[in-house]
Amino acid sequence: MKTERKPHLIKKHTDMKCQRVEGSVVPGLEEATQVGHLLAEPKSEHVSVDRVLCFGKENLEKHLKMEDFFSCALDYSWRINCGGLHGQGGDDLKLEVLDGLLDEVDEADDIQAAHDLSGACEDFQLDIEFPEKYSESDCAPHEESNLHNLTSQSHAPGFSGTRSSAVGTLESSIATIRESNSKNGVLEKMVGCDLHHTFKRKFGCQAPVTNTIRSIIEHKQNTTRSIIEHKQSFDESDDDEKPLVSFIFSTKSVKSTVEVTKGGSLLRQKRLRKPTNRYIEEFSRNSTTGKNKRLKVGSQGELPQVASELQRRRGHPKKIVPKLELESDCELSASESEDEHKRSKRSKMACDRRKHQRMWTLAEVIKLVDGIAQYGVGRWTDIKRLLFASSAYRTPVDLRDKWRNLLRSSSAHKHNRRELQCETKPKHVVRPLPMPLVCRIHELATIHPYPMARSPKKPSDRYVPSSKQPRTTEAAPSHSPGRKLRRKKCR
DNA sequence: TTTAGGG
DNA sequence: CCCTAAA
Incomplete structure (x- = not known):
């Protein structure tokens, strides 16, 4: 392959990373820098993280400068900081994604889910889709490259479908990083850091939340591996990939990693996600309330209506722990869909009435x-x-x-x-x-x-x-x- | 299945 | 919020 360029890339990325970090003189850019950091790190270590994160490899070959991508990230963060992303929507997105991540890890052991992946993934991506204008106005120069990489590296149709998903994945890839780098303590820390900062910025005092999340994730990292084994045994045709996958998880090495990712097996493992109950429920609420924050373009848009009705009946053992508690209590109109942040999870089958304290607005x-x-x-x-x-x-x-x-x-x-x-x-x-x-x-x-x-x-x-x-x-x-x-x- | 009431 | 009894 083009592996001979690797060393070069490594150096380049590392340098850039350093530059960025050092360059973060302006306090306001701190977060953005971290985003960049986050993006750069996996590449410099050549851990296969995610399609989009990995696009640097090919993009660089196309002379796409990471610098530009970073500026995208910067701009992205800036917009969030300035409430540019749908105002509250930005927060929602983050939470949504974050919560989704947890659910994702959680439900990943369902083998069936693994094969619903691409579809679910697509919806997920659409769900966290960012404003079109962003991707167009800010990432326009890279549009082609992004598209190329998305299509060439992803087996999930959803990723190539929308340009903005490139940005969206920026968010969702956090999960991927966590999952695929169980051993990468540094990265883990970084991600946690990033989350921490982000949340702090958004909600003022959400440190406990991130901590909780982090610990939850840490707890689940062990599971992830077994999930992957599960998956492997299921994909009998991918025999020769198994060693590679194991390899990835046992070491931080590299070169082959990208290939595996391209092979798609890792992708599917990482992106395991069937629509979570929460997703379903929220969708139904949004559509009935008529105040959709995000437009669901998803193909299976209507499904939830019925589902939510089915699963809302109680009578379930309690499992679950309220995870996030962000209650904006004073907003009359917005509150309905806003108070959507604690969720239950972990129910092998059957739905749970993940209620457990939902604050009344x-x-x-x-x-x-x-x-x-x-x-x-x-x-x-x-x-x-x-x-x-x-x-x-x-x-x-x-x-x-x-x-x-x-x-x-x-x-x-x-x-x-x-x-x-x-x-x-x-x-x-x-x-x-x-x-x-x-x-x-x-x-x-x-x-x-x-x-x-x-x-x-x-x-x-x-x-x-x-x-x-x-x-x-x-x-x-x-x-x-x-x-x-x-x-x-x-x- | 719905409501009341207690925990 | 959950559970149970009563209706």
């Missing part, structure tokens, strides 16, 4: 209160069906629970206001409910007394008793009142 609360005002307390399924149809999570029971909590907190609110009126500050007000909302809740509570509200536990504030009959107002007493207190006394 203010918007949701308001919606719930509206619903209660409309349909009355106790019609949880109705409310769910009519107002929360778009959110697959939030079962009627959840609504009820939330209402219960709202009652409690709202009453506490009042109490606090009375008792602590003069007091300095009410400790740590966790999620300060907006006053109007509290009032509304209160009103509703008196109109539709929730059975529990009358229990000694919560004497409510003044007034509750007797008149459960709604005194006019609002839309709907409608439902038979008997339904509500029906069982209270039986116990």
Whole structure:
């Protein structure tokens, strides 16, 4: 092959890397530099990382300068820092990708998944697709090269399909790096670093998150290898690749690596990914909410609608751990699709209701209160069906629970206001409910007394008793009142 | 299957 | 949020 050029390339890359690092005088470029670093490192060590990351090999032969690519990365980072990428969307993308990575590693042991790979991969790529303008305006000069490399090195059609995927892979390749370099501690660190910085920049204080993620990934690295063995035994036709793959993982060496990658076996292993539950669910929400952040061009766009409905029923053992918790609580409109960051995983089969604490956004609360005002307390399924149809999570029971909590907190609110009126500050007000909302809740509570509200536990504030009959107002007493207190006394 | 209530 | 009993 063209291996004789390798030494040359190594040197070149290394030099550039150094240049870049040294050149990062401007604080703002720090992150960008790391991106560049991240990209450069695998190449300089000749660890086969990913299609796109590897494109340097051929691109260089085409006299494409890494410098240019770095500037792409720089610009990319700059845009993110400036909120240029869809504003929140940028964050979403990162999280999405990151979460996806974990899922990917997690679910990779499903052999079947390995063969869904290319398809899933494609969607995944599309999902994290970056604004077209970016790839066109900034990477235009390299467009051809990128395309070439993508097509020549990737067996997944999705990668050659979109130019912007070159940038998208920049993100997703982080996963690949992790997976394919289980032994590369340095790289690992770097990636972690990069993630850390990125998150810190985005969310101010997300260090724990990245740490968690990192540890999770580390835990899973062992698994990765066995996954690969799995895969190998499955691909019987690729016999001669096995040694190579093993070789890659046992050493950091090189030359053959690229060839293996081209062979496609490694690619498939790395990119293992069937659409995660999260992906499915999120898609369904986005499409129903009508506020898609990313356009799904994916071929299988509609599938999730049904799937999410199927899997939202509960009744699953709990596994899972909430992973990320980024709750932007104050946004009414955006919150719906935003609070999408904790997910469960790891269920060999069957779906899990990966709920486990999904924070209620203010918007949701308001919606719930509206619903209660409309349909009355106790019609949880109705409310769910009519107002929360778009959110697959939030079962009627959840609504009820939330209402219960709202009652409690709202009453506490009042109490606090009375008792602590003069007091300095009410400790740590966790999620300060907006006053109007509290009032509304209160009103509703008196109109539709929730059975529990009358229990000694919560004497409510003044007034509750007797008149459960709604005194006019609002839309709907409608439902038979008997339904509500029906069982209270039986116990 | 839905709701209430307790944990 | 989860579970269970009651309806």
